[in-house]
Amino acid sequence: MSTIYDVAKLAGVSTATVSRVFNGASVSAPKAEAVRSAVKELNFTPNRVARNLRRRESETIALIIPDVQNPYFTEMVRGVEDVASEAGYSVVLCNSDGRLDKEARYLQVSGWESMAGVIIAPASASTRLDEMLATNRPVVIVDRRTAHDADLVVMDNRAAGAAATEELVAAGFTRIAHIAGPADIDTALERAEGWRAALGASPLDVDENLLRFSTFHVDGGRAAMSELLDLPEPPDAVVAGNNLIGVGAIQLLGERGLTPPTFGVAVIGSLPFSTISPSAVTIVRLAAQEMGSVAARVLIERIAGDERPIQTVVLPHTVQRAAAARD
Structure with missing residues (x-):
């Protein structure tokens, strides 16, 4: 199944341009036509994309991490932000301090603010994502596993x-x-x-x-x-x-x-x-920065209508x- 990245590559434009075309934003006629041609050639169903984009009321992604002072998570944030920015999204950083109550509050606010999706490094195995997942808003879990059925990017x-x-x-x-x-x-x-x-x-x-x-x-x-x-x-x-x-x-x-x-x-x-x-x-x-980059790409593909089965990405280490x- 094709993704927004495949469309951008075939059209010779950035993912941000593809996103703007899908959103009806101002894009030069040649670029818009290139995107539409790529969508048609790749059978990247416009109707499905439109449904998902109508449901999305924001071009903002929530990123919830347990410790903003930990350089490991700072590297991960950089990976998320780089990919999200290229695709035309802004990132709201939320620091849970590893506390379930703060984490739950940020998840609640993400729903209220109709954010396009959420990337979360859970505070613990007890993190609850039921309400967020029930809204069909894309969620990608990073670094730590939970019992929830959602896209996951972790280390070995x-x-x-x-x-x-x-x-x-x-x-x-x-x-x-x-x-x-x-x-x-x-x-x-x-x-x-x-x-x-x-x-x-x-x-x-x-x-x-x-x-x-x-x-x-x-x-x-x-x-x-x-x-x-x-x-x-x-x-x-x-x-x-x-x-x-x-x-x-x-x-x-x-x-x-x-x-x-x-x-x-x-x-x-x-x-x-x-x-x-x-x-x-x-x-x-x-590979903390890579973990963030991969998570952001997975999330953006889900926002754009990717309906593939839930995936788990396990990243290697180096010594x-x-x-x-x-x-």
Whole structure:
């Protein structure tokens, strides 16, 4: 089935121009004719498009994220905004602070304001999207899974957790801890599963005492790292479940006189700010900006009338090894 991007490519125009033609906005006659010809050639049914566009009362997309201060989500926002802007949409950014009540309020306002669609990184598995989905307004879920049947763009979190752990095993560390995010968020659970799987496949033991569920924030990383170092048998390496946990863990290690790469650290995500060289730490990079771009494209296609079955897109990670672990 053709999409608005296929129409734009065939017509030799931007998706924003295609959107303006569908909306009846001012477009030069040659471009409008090129779009109409492409729609006809691709059998991109004008009647279905018109129905969806009439139902859409806004050219605004709501983007709801749990932490606007987290650079991971900032990267994702950039991906959404770039694609949305090109297609002629504005993005309203909503910060839920990971709170279900704030999130529900933003979802309610999105409905009241008749926004064209919603992209949401859920506060938790308990996020409720029933009312929004019942309106047939397009919704794309990003980063975290829920029980709802909607388009989904996520990372391969289990593989990322395993990759981070495998790097530390290969570097020769023998007591590898993991600081995960909250236990009610699937990304944290999946990355912890990857940690367990990688250790289970190695000669090392899986010691559940070395697993800590915390917050996805700097203070969570600091507190959990302190607890781990105070164990009778402390770890000699740690997998940080996200970027901010990594920052907190590294801060605490420095205060205890332990410096990577002597103490092994692998961070899932980026390392947005730190007092040490990033080359001392293994980074399992997540394609946050790509996640936003993909989510925006899926949403815009739904707004334009895409009726394909619900889809799940799983994005891969890449590994940047710590200097000491490089060949």
